[in-house]
Amino acid sequence: MAKLAVMLPVMLYARKLDSEDPQVVLYLRVAYGVVQVCMIIVVLICMQKVSSKAGDSTVVYTEKAKGFMDDPKAPKKYIKSTRGACYGGKMTEFRNSTFMGIAMTVGLHYYKGMVMGLCMQCVMAPFNAYENKIVKFALFGAGDMGEKLESDLTKDDLIVEVLPDGTENVLGKGKKEGKAPAIEDKKDNKKGSDKKLSKSAFEELLLDTWDQASEADLSPLLKQLTVSSVKWTTSEQKWTPLMVLCGLSGAPGFEDGIRKCVELGGDVRASDNDGWTPLHWTAFHGNATAAKVLCEIGDIKKEDVGRKDEEGKTVRTLAEEEKNMDVWFAIEKALAL
Structure with a gap:
């Protein structure tokens, strides 16, 4: 909801911009460039911080995000991995999404003349980064990225593995009682x-x-x-x-x-x-x-x-x-x- 409250006013403002005015376009390009350079620096800092976890073999469990059609009351599903692999995977996702977003926005502006994307990303890119667990861990001192140890899983939690074809294989359940x-x-x-x-x-x-x-x-x-x-x-x-x-x-x-x-x-x-x-x-x-x-x-x-x-x-x-x-x-x- 907080993201939506920011995004809607920005969209309405962006629609009112005169995309034919060279000065407006120049200002947007400069602002977008500055923001994305900052984002690239944040990615590099995160990569350096997360690299310290590369050799961490501690077994952890990360929650699998529920799909749009999934039952919100269904048991939570966790994927088993090492902390090093978990952090490395999240870092790869953050890095790829950042650079993919830059490539798409620049491409649409260059080939289609769209300026709304420049305006949106000037605001939403830092906002999205602030909400990212990688950034909170690397820049804001968060102790972890929300992963759990085996002792933290309850009997209501399912441990699953995702097979190459996208299906899930249930490996078991947590051992701790669901209610303290x-x-x-x-x-x-x-x-x-x-x-x-x-x-x-x-x-x-x-x-x-x-x-x-x-x-x-x-x-x-x-x-x-x-x-x-x-x-x-x-x-x-x-x-x-x-x-x-x-x-x-x-x-x-x-x-x-x-x-x-x-x-x-x-x-x-x-x-x-x-x-x-x-x-x-x-x-x-x-x-x-x-x-x-x-x-x-x-x-x-x-x-x-x-x-x-x-x-x-x-x-x-x-x-x-x-x-x-x-x-x-x-x-x-x-x-x-």
């Missing part, structure tokens, strides 16, 4: 699972997970992460779930856990009793992937990297001492230090 149970913390209802642990029980689960190291099964912990529990700390060392996940470099699923913690509001700048932030944890435990993810989605600043722990050690100092310089190199690359 009634619990005391209303905020937790959005991300909750069937049974929520008390703070002390959650701490025990967190510490047990840590003790299992690279052999840890993270699914019980990830199911217990909520907007409340993600901020809880252990009673003695003040460890947060995000810190622990940043230290579990060998445990399958730790990257999904880090992303979920950040999505739920986990503090990327919190420090434990030793003054270690999650970045310090990645440096000490040699988790370059965790460091890269934190820098990408955690709004990490250069000053965060320079924070000192209780012994005056920075993230780089810890990385050097533990011979984990791959962590520091990942941070340098992500933040362009």
Whole structure:
């Protein structure tokens, strides 16, 4: 509706333009040229940002858009892919649609003398770009593009694959209950699972997970992460779930856990009793992937990297001492230090 509210006045105004007036046409060409140069720059910036996800093998599920004739009450359908493939595909669509739009508008103006397209695209191109998930991710700090992890799919969601002939093959359903149970913390209802642990029980689960190291099964912990529990700390060392996940470099699923913690509001700048932030944890435990993810989605600043722990050690100092310089190199690359 918002797009329609913008598009209709622009169309009415464009129809009143004198396409025979050379000065009007010149102004439109200049305005259109400036806007499209800006759009090309936006595409290039997005391509550079999305390229950082090219090697991300995290399994994600993207919602398949419903067709015009589809039942709006039908279950949502999700397509399984890796995050790298998902982001790459969306980037390709955005790039192709942008350049195709430029080619069509310029072609119609050059061969048919149409000026309405120039006027429309001067306004609608930036408007459409602002609404695009790629642009929101690359330029406006969105943490993702709306994809879901397997743990986020409900039993009402269908997992499908689209065959080459355009037909769909249903692979299964999500496993989480479609409706969150009634619990005391209303905020937790959005991300909750069937049974929520008390703070002390959650701490025990967190510490047990840590003790299992690279052999840890993270699914019980990830199911217990909520907007409340993600901020809880252990009673003695003040460890947060995000810190622990940043230290579990060998445990399958730790990257999904880090992303979920950040999505739920986990503090990327919190420090434990030793003054270690999650970045310090990645440096000490040699988790370059965790460091890269934190820098990408955690709004990490250069000053965060320079924070000192209780012994005056920075993230780089810890990385050097533990011979984990791959962590520091990942941070340098992500933040362009």
